[in-house]
Amino acid sequence: MSIHSVKRSQCHLAWDNSIPPVLHVSSGDTISFDCLDASNGQITPSSTPSTLATLTISSLDQVNGPVHVASARPGDTLRVDVLDVQVAEWGWSALIPGFGLLADEYPAPAxxxxxxxxxxxxxxxxxxxxxxxxxxxxxxxxxxxxMGVAPGKEGAHSTIPPYATGGNVDTKHLTKGSTLYLPVEVEGALFSIGDGHAAQGDGEVCGTAIETPMKVTVRLTVIKDKPYVKTPHFTSRNAHPSGEEFYTTTGVDSDIREAARAAVRHMIEFLGAEYGLTKPDAYILCSVAGDLRMHEVVDMPNYVIGFMLPKSIFTKAKA
Known part of the structure; x- marks a missing residue:
């Protein structure tokens, strides 16, 4: 299995399946990405609040890639193992006019x-x-x-919102050691990554985390037997202070209630496929053992709601 690299300059500003890949890899290969911060280099350690007034909004949230993964076909799942994340020695957080959950109450830049x-x-x-x-x-x-793959729908789609295929999911649990699963909609998957965060709370309520340049290494593997992955799913040991491992399904929707409903529905499908539970039994299990989390609530028009289930409740190996 090979190790590859993607440079800072190899980036794009839209999810678009017509963008040519910067790299072709095989399933199971490892790729290291060198990424600028979400401002695309417009904010530096010497910036002041006045810098925010000159930001080119259309240049924000660039992603590095896309990477074509051989053997990936629509209907497959792309497994993304996060092997390492290294941040710079500086970062920034801001109140950008028009962004954030309370944008109407905080119109001044900071x-x-x-x-x-x-x-x-x-x-x-x-x-x-x-x-x-x-x-x-x-x-x-x-x-x-x-972190995302190209959508099957033609045309350019903004990198600012999240989608069923990933994108700006802004989910703090996707740290080193986690594994993300993405539904593949186009040949080669066309994976891209960016938007380095040094720290963030669930929801990213003001619209920024500690934004920072980063170097991130992932392993990309094509999986053929997980048709229930229709939105981002992930496993992580960093989702809880105890360090316990969780499996998380997500709902992505412009209606926050529908996003929550979808996250639960996707967990029910997972439990049926992986553990053989009936839908009523899976639904009851979700209610007594799982947690709904608001992972991303500011990158309009879509929300990301996660349903997190502790893996410790399963005391026997799957049949």
């Missing part, structure tokens, strides 16, 4: 430049001071906000 401190200890990601004098410290849990 910008915070962060110094990202790496601990140097094995297993420790480091931290950033929000306010050192007040003792407010943020642990770094880096991940890529954008």
């Amino acid at each position: 910008l915070k430049i962060w110094s990202l401190l790496h601990s140097g200890e094995e297993g420790e990601e480091g931290y950033a001071w929000f306010d050192e004098e007040r003792g407010i410290r943020i642990p770094l849990r880096p991940f890529a906000g954008e």
Whole structure:
């Protein structure tokens, strides 16, 4: 299995299945991506709030790729193993006019430049001071906000919202060691990634995380036997303070209730396919053991709602 690389300059600003791939790989290959921050380099460590007034919005949220994966066909699933995520020594967060859950209440621009401190200890990601004098410290849990494959629908689709095929899912649990599953809609899948985050809360309520350039390494594998993956699914050990592993299904919709309903519906399908549960039994299990989470609520017009089920409830191996 080969190791490949994608440069910062190999990026695009729309999900579009007509964009030629920058790389062709085989299933099971590993790719390292060198990505600029979500501002596409428009914000730097020396930027001030006045910089936000000059942002070219159409250049935000670029993604690196696309990568064509041999043997991937519509109806397949692309497994994305996140092997490593390295962030820069700085990052930024902002209130960008028109963005965020409370955009109407916070119309003025604001910008915070962060110094990202790496601990140097094995297993420790480091931290950033929000306010050192007040003792407010943020642990770094880096991940890529954008991971997706090209949609089957023709034309250019903005990278700002999330879709059933992934994209700007902004889900904080997709850190190193997690595995993302994406539904393939076009030949080769055409995978892209970007939008480095050093830390973020569920929902990303103000519209930005700690945005940062990143180097991220993933392994891409084509799976033929998971037809129930119709939106992003993932496994992660970082979804809970206990470190317990969860399997998560998502719903992606412009109606937040419909997104939640879809997330539960997709978990019921997963439990039927993988554990042989009837739909009524799976539905009851979801209610007593699972958690609904708002993963992304600001990148309009779509929301991402996750349904997280702890894998520890399954005490026997699948038949």
